[in-house]
Amino acid sequence: MDVTxxxxxxxAISTLGELRASGHVLKTLRVEIRDNLLAAxxxxxxxxxxLHGFESxxxxxxxxxxxxxxxxxxxxxxxxxKTRLLRTMVGLLDEWSPVIEGSELGEHPYEPITTASLRRxxxxxxxxxxxxxxxxxxxxxxxxxxxxxxxDLIGDVDPMKVAEGRSLGDPETIHFGLIPRSHRxxxxxxxxxxxxxxxxxxxxxxxxxRDIQIRGYVLRLPLDVLVxxxxxxxxxxxxxxxxxxxxxxxxxxxxxxxxxxLVDEVAVxxxxxxxxxxxxxxxxxxxxxxxxxxxxxxxxDQRSGVSARFAIAGAETIAAAAIHRATRQGEDVAVARPVDxxxxxxxxxxxIEFESGEEGRExxxxxxxxxxxxxxxxxxxxxxxxxxxxxxAIENGVMVTTGEQVTARDFLTGLPxxxxxxxxxxxxxxxxxxxxxxxxxxxxxxxxxxxxxxxxSKESGGGETIYG
Numbered sequence: 001m002d003v004t005x006x007x008x009x010x011x012a013i014s015t016l017g018e019l020r021a022s023g024h025v026l027k028t029l030r031v032e033i034r035d036n037l038l039a040a041x042x043x044x045x046x047x048x049x050x051l052h053g054f055e056s057x058x059x060x061x062x063x064x065x066x067x068x069x070x071x072x073x074x075x076x077x078x079x080x081x082k083t084r085l086l087r088t089m090v091g092l093l094d095e096w097s098p099v100i101e102g103s104e105l106g107e108h109p110y111e112p113i114t115t116a117s118l119r120r121x122x123x124x125x126x127x128x129x130x131x132x133x134x135x136x137x138x139x140x141x142x143x144x145x146x147x148x149x150x151x152d153l154i155g156d157v158d159p160m161k162v163a164e165g166r167s168l169g170d171p172e173t174i175h176f177g178l179i180p181r182s183h184r185x186x187x188x189x190x191x192x193x194x195x196x197x198x199x200x201x202x203x204x205x206x207x208x209x210r211d212i213q214i215r216g217y218v219l220r221l222p223l224d225v226l227v228x229x230x231x232x233x234x235x236x237x238x239x240x241x242x243x244x245x246x247x248x249x250x251x252x253x254x255x256x257x258x259x260x261x262l263v264d265e266v267a268v269x270x271x272x273x274x275x276x277x278x279x280x281x282x283x284x285x286x287x288x289x290x291x292x293x294x295x296x297x298x299x300x301d302q303r304s305g306v307s308a309r310f311a312i313a314g315a316e317t318i319a320a321a322a323i324h325r326a327t328r329q330g331e332d333v334a335v336a337r338p339v340d341x342x343x344x345x346x347x348x349x350x351x352i353e354f355e356s357g358e359e360g361r362e363x364x365x366x367x368x369x370x371x372x373x374x375x376x377x378x379x380x381x382x383x384x385x386x387x388x389x390x391x392x393a394i395e396n397g398v399m400v401t402t403g404e405q406v407t408a409r410d411f412l413t414g415l416p417x418x419x420x421x422x423x424x425x426x427x428x429x430x431x432x433x434x435x436x437x438x439x440x441x442x443x444x445x446x447x448x449x450x451x452x453x454x455x456x457s458k459e460s461g462g463g464e465t466i467y468g
């Protein structure tokens with residue numbers, strides 16, 4: 001469920017007089033977020049759907065910061081879910097919020113703050129028109145780039161308004177930037193250290209005094225905005241830094257992390273990957289173990305991290321390999337198999353940054369860690385199964401062929417017969433495999449496990465893999 005989307009229709013109230021008569025009470029943004037968060041916690045609802053592995057670490061810190069009304073900066077390596085966490089905060093806003101219709105900053109009808117809105121409120125009184133803004137419209141996001149300007153975030157003098165005859169010092173000559181336009185909402189700045197230091201300086205007054213300074217004059221706007229930001233740890237990024245006075249303005253600095261449990265890693269892959277074919281759970285588990293092994297490897301530059309997107313892209317790649325095979329070979333159902341893992345490694349290596357001393361060994365490291373992840377998964381699922389009959393059949397000269405373009409039916413047909421043994425059924429039952437594609441994948445995993453345990457040999461080349 002998308003918690004940011006407004007599902008109920010907007011209220012029918014259309015004027016300030018009707019709003020007052022309805023008994024509507026104005027809350028500041030921070031009180032609104034605090035009340036909605038506490039209500040969710042009292043009712044046992046999860047305010048953070050779609051986040052895995054943060055339940056006992058990041059989430060409690062974040063909730064305390066929001067209850068305290070603090071601006072927040074999230075620090076963490078790439079692919080740790082910082083942006084998703086920021087976007088999920090939208091679910092803590094009211095579903096609908098009244099604004100002065102046509103106001104540039106979306107001011108509340110009870111509290112106009114710009115010159116134009118103050119004038120309209122005085123002229124129209126209870127007839128001041130009211131519009132309704134959904135919670136998703138009250139969230140603004142900006143990716144900090146070196147070319148971001150003060151005008152983008154804070155504002156600047158609009159030469160067209162000056163040309164219309166207004167004086168240069170007139171507040172109505174200002175074109176407001178992203179932060180003022182997020183009045184009564186949340187503004188998220190991704191990769192905050194990438195902002196030039198002079199731009200960060202321009203944010204100081206907004207975050208503390210809640211006014212804005214443009215071209216030498218100050219506008220006393222009581223902005224009601226929550227500033228949240230994300231950043232890589234400063235020991236990793238060489239692109240810039242968060243200046244000390246701005247760090248001091250953030251009430252909470254929260255460190256994120258990669259999932260600490262395998263089940264959370266798997267859940268993230270399942271949630272985020274857009275799969276065009278069936279990818280069995282054991283393959284997702286191998287990718288999750290593979291990713292975690294890379295994060296622990298001394299050969300990988302851990303300052304840059306190994307993003308969750310690595311495993312997500314891997315799952316999507318092996319699904320694509322499965323549907324590619326099914327389309328070319330005429331299979332009815334596309335199911336990914338262990339042989340497809342090699343296609344993922346071929347294209348994912350560029351997403352990893354290795355230590356400088358490992359130059360030329362990248363493929364070797366990836367292959368080794370993938371084999372390790374596969375062996376761990378085999379032990380987890382096939383523990384206690386006796387593969388003696390299958391090993392003996394292969395030792396007696398039977399060769400089993402698989403490959404990127406070998407269909408599940410051809411692979412199953414080429415398996416040695418084991419008499420009255422129910423070994424193949426036992427292997428498939430362990431993994432819940434029922435159709436040909438699933439059964440082929442399960443038995444392929446068993447063969448790969450036997451190879452990794454040095455019970456059988458394997459030769460690969462020309463798109464084929466032969467166990468013998």
